[in-house]
Each structure stands twice: as structure tokens, then as C-alpha cells.
Amino acid sequence: MAHGLPRKIRIAFIVQALLASLAVLLGGYLVSLVIKHGLVHVVLQEEADYYWQLHEASPVQPPPNTRNIRGYLLETGQSSLSLPKDLRPLEPGFHELKAADQLVLVDQRPAGRLYLVFLRSQAQRAAFWFGVVPVLITLLGIYGASWLTYRASWRIVSPVNWLARRVSQWDPRYPDASELAAERLPADVQGEARQLAAALHSLASRVGQHVARERNFTRDASHELRTPLTVIRMASDMALSTPELDPRLQRSLGRIQRAGRDMEAVIDAFLILAREADIEPQAEWFDVADIVRYEVNNAREMLAGRPVELTLEVVGNNHLLLAPPRVMHVVVSNLLRNACAYTDTGTIAVEVGNDRVVVRDSGIGMTEESLARVFEPFFRAEPARPLGTGLGLSIVRRLCERFGWRIELESAPGQGTTATVHFG
Template identity: 65%
Template sequence: MAHGLPRKIRIAFIVQMAMASLAILLAFYVVALLFKYSFVQATLQEEARHYWSLYEASPAQPPPNTHVVRGYLVERGYSTLNLPPALRGLGPGFHELDAEGQMVWVDQREAGTLYLVFLRDQAMRTAVWFAVIPAVAALFTIYGATWLTYRASSRLVSPVAWLARHVSRWDPRQPDVAALAPDRLPADIQGEARQLARALHALGQRVEAHVARERDFTRDASHELRTPLTVIRVASDIALAEAAEPRVVRSLQRIQRAARDMEAVVDAFLILARGEDVEPQSEWFDVCEVVYGEAENARSMLGDKPVELAVEGRGQPRLFAPPRGLHVVLGNLLRNAGSYTDRGQVRVVVEDGAVEVSDTGIGMSADELAHAFEPFYRGDRPQGPGLGLPIVRRLCDRFGWTVQLVSSVDAGTTATVRFPDARPPD
């Protein structure tokens, strides 16, 4: 898990250490500035005031001369030639002499001018003891505490990471839940992590049972639903061969068409019930044959309506897919076109990569068109359960086809099914 929880925790601690280091270094820099411009300056001023108080008591008092501070006094009226060259010409106040590595405080009084020099080397040693060493110690303390906290956090999240790795390797069709069985969990998985493992194990078992039930249903339904339909078709064929009365012949033909439609619907539902990774039984077939067959069925459904159904073949595409799927798609489109067209024309156009079904019926409003592919949506239309177009969309998505509707009220509807993988005839 490249972006798992342990990695995020590690990044969080690294960022925390980096920010803490930056904060301490910034604090050290501020302390150094304060030491240079506040502590040293205040020390020299205090040293100057102390010297002048001693000078008032005894003018023979020599200037300060210690390990850190060097003092020079130029009494009023005397020359500054006795001063080091770097100090000559300095006015009252604080001065920093980078070349000599010195910080100088010049204090001018009536009795003369006092020059106090603070040696930078001594100042840096003092800064090291009072700033650098505490800063380094604080950094190492933070690093140590962060490392210990990271190790503790890693131990806490390791059970969750272990569970995540196992669950990520599950196959949705057959999840391997045996590793999450309570008696097979590692000893370090305790508390909430063990409860989560038990819940995932139970969930995996339910998923396994659900997949098994779905597989059994698909297998059983494929057999049990086809058997009575086959009986109906065979019986109607026998009865049709012996029938003489036209009305009986028409009724038997309707039974045959309904049985074929039911077989196509059953096949479509079984295809949709299978998972995406289970390929349906496909074959190469001619789209025009399916179109003409469904058009013939649609003509019988129109009955005595003053509606003409015309088929125009501008191409002869071939598809590699279950033919029943296209039967269901075109059957639903033609059934809708015939149901909502009371007069005029239903027209089917076959092109090299598409089939277009258009009618001159009542059409759909913009709101109805937006919800047309939603299950059980019928708008203001009383006919049908509202499943035809949703099934068309699902089948098209299953086979990689696309379906598009264009419609307006009282101007008819045009449905276009496109086949990206269509091929010309051999």
C-alpha cells in the first residue's frame, strides 16, 4: 500500500521534526541577535556606569581590563593617539567592528570618553554555552521523543495496516477470508483491531454466500426458465401446423412471437445478472437480420393502426456479441415507438456502425427525456412498467454500445444505438 496509513504517519512525523528543527533554529537565530544587540550592549552600558561611579570616588581608578572586556579612557583634553587605531574616531554609542571581531561601547562624560571593547570570541563562547548547546540539546530531545512516538504509533497502526493489506488482496468474486478467522489472527492484533477483523471476516463470509447464491440462481434460472418456453414454442409449432382457421393461426403466431420475446428477455436478464468479468456467449451475426426480424414482430403489434413501419438498409454491419442482446434492445425501442405513435411512421435505418429508430409519435418533454433511462419512470405515460429503456441502456453498457435519445413533444422520438466494434460483411 504505497499510500497507506504507516506511510502517512511516517511523513507526518518527518514533517513534525522538520518544523520543530526550523522553529529551534529560528529561535537560536533570534537568541543570537538578542545576545549580540541586547545582552552585550546592556553589559557594556552597565560596566560603563559602574566604572564612572568608581571614577567619581577615585579618578585614579583604571579602566576595566578583564578576560572579556577591555577598557580605554581618554580624559578630556588628551589625544586619542594612545587608543588602538580601530577605536579612533568612534562617536558615542554602540559599534560593531567586523574586521577586528569586536563590539565597542563609547560612553562620553565631562571627565572624558570611556571605550569598552567586548571581544567577539568571548561572546561566541558565551553564545555557544547559552544558546547553541541548549538548542542542540532541545533538537536531540525532540528527535528522540519523535522517534519513540513514531515507533509507538507504528505498533498501534500495524494491525490495521495488516488488515488493509489482506482485504486489498481479496477477489470480489471469491474473497479469501480464511486469514481473518479469529483463530488465525496474529497475536499483536488485539482490542478494536481484532473486532474489526472479526467484522471483516463475517462480511467476507456473507459476500461468499451471496456470490454462491447468485451463481446458483443464474445456473438454475437459465435452465428452469428456458424449459417451459421451449415447451410453449414446440407445442405452438405443432398446433400451427394443424391449424386451419385464420384466427387460430394468428393467435398461435402471437404465442410464438411472445415466446421468442420472452426467451430474449430471459437471456438479457441472465447476461445482466452475470458479473462484468464473465463474458457472455457471443458470436458474429448480421445486424440487418436482427433488425428485419424485430421489424416483422413490431408490424404485428401495430395491428390496425395507421402507422407505416419502414426499414432502410444503408449498411450491413456485423457484431460479435450475443444476438439475443440486440434483439431485446431493438425490440424495446420498436415497442416504445409503436406504443406512442398513433399515426404516421416508424422508421428503422441501419448504417455501418449504428441503428436508428425514429417515430412520429407524441415525443417527450425535456424533463421526461432527462429521466427516460431511470427504472420505473413513465412520466405521464400509462403504458408499460417503465423498464424498457433502462434495460436498453444496461445492455448497451454491457456490450460497449451507446444509446442516445432525441425527442420533443408532438414531434416524435429518435433513438440511435451505435456499435464502436462493428465490422463490414466478409
């Protein structure tokens, strides 16, 4: 990616120089027009006034005839044939004769008409020296000042540009900030740029340490957390194999065994969420209906003694899914746990389709405001209820997003809630 700060500064100076050039050129053009028409007109008019003053003192005074101005006098009553052909049709006023390369002032007085002729080439020469040349000098000054200012600005922003290039080359997972160490910074990185480099170096070092700690945790936790759970499960299996076991104790051991399996599934799900997104977890083909059936049986124990009917319906014949099975355990168990927690009486219906799992309850439901916040961590639609911490649906959504699934919730106060997980 091209770094935009130097480019923007370059474009800004180019635009500034172009606008200044246009303004100066326009000013030069106007100056040339003023010189050719305004100034020449004034000079000729003053020359005419001066001549008429001399004419009053001495009627035989000849018209002006200099290097730049040539005059013709047509006294009252004389024929205009004595005038040059180009001047004969002219009326009193100022005229520009492009064909003859002349600027002409015709001044009418009682004694006659005075024709003063000024060569356009002389006017253009004056316009060049008093209009074009100053414009060129001004443009060169503007370009020189713009170039010097651009170079100064470039030196100011070059340290920031250097920092941007270095930071853009970092790997977000393993940021290497060694080049930003104080002893390795270029000499021109001073002031605020050096402070920024120091802050980025410190931040990258902390991020690297954080990534290392997270990597070590996900590696160690997968082993250390499984070890006691394996002991619990094996001990419960051995205890359940004891003959003539008391039924009450047998039920308790069964619950311990199922809780151990659930805990292993939760640990696996948390470790998947803790890993980086580009690290694919181990996946296998499994039957979604089998997992949902297992979680439904666990949920029936939560509803023991409560007037709530829990049903399961399996629709279709293709329920295979490629994913970590324990993730599906966590998703379905959280949805069922929520349904059981917020349904005091009525029904909870679970449906397994070819591309979805639906959990529908007749519980207390949620308002639109609660439905909009239901996936926020620690949010609970009814905080007074003792069950739940408000993390279940947040975990469910994160797991669904991790594997490309989509979860939808529909709810209304007093009419229950329907949660649908789409796999397609």
C-alpha cells in the first residue's frame, strides 16, 4: 500500500502552485490589457490635450510626430482625403486597428480633429516588459518557494513516513519492533517522531508478550485442564462398574460423569475461541441428531419436578456435519439451558433438520430491547432469576461465527423464544 502522507503533501503543493500560476497569469493578462488599452489611451489623450494647448497659442503648430506617436490634423472644413486611408472612416474615440497594427485616438475639437496613432507593436512591447516579464519572474519565485517549502515539508514528514513503512510490514501475530529501538532509529527521527517510535516499540513488545502468553496458555491449558477431568471420568466409570451400587449413588455418579464430559466440551470450545482464526481446529464428521439427543437427555434432569414438557423431533435423514463435535455440544447445551431457565411451565420443543437446529420454548420471552442486547456478555433478560451468568448466548454466537454458522433469535414477551442455528 502506498503511503499517502508524502503523496498528499506533493499534491497539495502542486495544486497550490497551479492555482497561484493561474492567478498570476490572469493578473498578467489583465495588466497587458490595461497597458495596451488603458495606459496608451491615457497617454494619447494627454498628448492630445497638450497639443491643443499649443495649437491655441500657435495655430501653425504641427501635429506630434515622434518615434512612438504619429499625429494628423484635419482642420474644420478640410477634406479627409489628406488622411491615410485607414484613418478616414474613424469617428471620435479610441480605436484598435489590428490590420494596420495601430492604436488610434481621434480627438474632436472646434478647430478640427486630431488623429494620434500609436503602434500596437510598441504597446505589446510595453505589455511584455511591464506585464509578461513580471509575471514570469513572479511564477519563478512561486515555483522556487513551493519547491523549497515542499522539501522542508518532506524532511518533516519523512520520519513519520519511515515509521509507517516499518509498521505496515509487521506481522500482526508476531510484531517485530526491533527496528524501532532507540539505538537503531535513523538520525532524522527526532522530536515527536522519536516519541511515537518509542511508544510503538513499547506497544509491539507488549503485544508480542501477550501473544506468547496466550499461545503458551492455549498449549498448556489443553493438557493441564484435561488431566483432572480424565481422572474424574475414569474414577466415575470405575465406581459405576461396582456391582449392587445404590441407585441414588449411581444417579449421582452418572451426573458427575456427564458433567465431566460437558466440562471437556466447554474447555475445547474455549480453546478454539482463544486460538487465532487462521488455525483450523480438528474437525470430524458427526451426526448432529445424536449430539442433540444427548443434550436433550441432560436437560430433562434440569426440568425434573417442573411442569415443562421437553420434546425432540428429528426431520430429514442427512444430519452429518464437519466440525468439532464438542463445539456442537456447547452450542446446543447453552440454548437448552437458557430455555429451561426461562420456562416455568409449558413446553420446550427441539427440532433437528438437515441444515439447522431449532430450540423453541413457551417461556417468559423477551422485549425488543432485550432481544437487541441478548448476545452481549453478562446481559440477562431477567436478572432476578438465579440461574445463568449472561455468557451463554455470547459464547454461542462467537462459536457460530467461528465456524460460519448463523444463529437467529425470535421472541416476544409472554410468548416464548425460538433460537435457530443454521449450518448452511
